[in-house]
Amino acid sequence: ETGVTQSPTHLIKTRGQQVTLRCSSQSGHNTVSWYQQALGQGPQFIFQYYREEENGRGNFPPRFSGLQFPNYSSELNVNALELDDSALYLCASSLPGQGGYEQYFGPGTRLTVT
């Protein structure tokens, strides 16, 4: 069974640029959630995708957007990067119906905005 994977591991961008982060969910998991974890903080929920549709969103501006593909992999896109976007971005997958409440996390992508 393949776990949750994320790419890239690290990324450095300049303020105002755009970035795309990628996540492959655990085998068979059809739900993907994205979290932002600032340094020294707990993860903050960005949004969740279920069967290719957004299924809940946290308190993040529209420049944070996402996609989920038919194979359940997902992308997080951030436009007009700001310095405060520097964080660890975590992806988590889950499978509703089998407990449903357990989310399996990937190792994260460390984004630095300069």
Add this chain to the structure above:
Amino acid sequence: AQTVTQSQPEMSVQEAETVTLSCTYDTSESNYYLFWYKQPPSRQMILVIRQEAYKQQNATENRFSVNFQKAAKSFSLKISDSQLGDTAMYFCAFKVQGSNYKLTFGKGTLLTVNP
């Protein structure tokens, strides 16, 4: 809105001893789940233990157990026989039962196990 508070930013314990990490939460929901996640320096978040709010019995997973006090909205984690590999950030998290799987996390407690 739900909030999760972890009042201990850092804790340390000697190997083989027992340590308890505190967590309180606030919610108006009656059906929910509580979790403890571990995030080692390698960054991958790992589920340690979970508790369904409707269950009165405290959850136990090997050396890890919780003290769930629903009326007090308290959910502490006890680690027995601490091991060096337990060194990590520990996050308490909350999820409302339902279709949205949003987890609300506390700020975390950095636990260091000393040899």
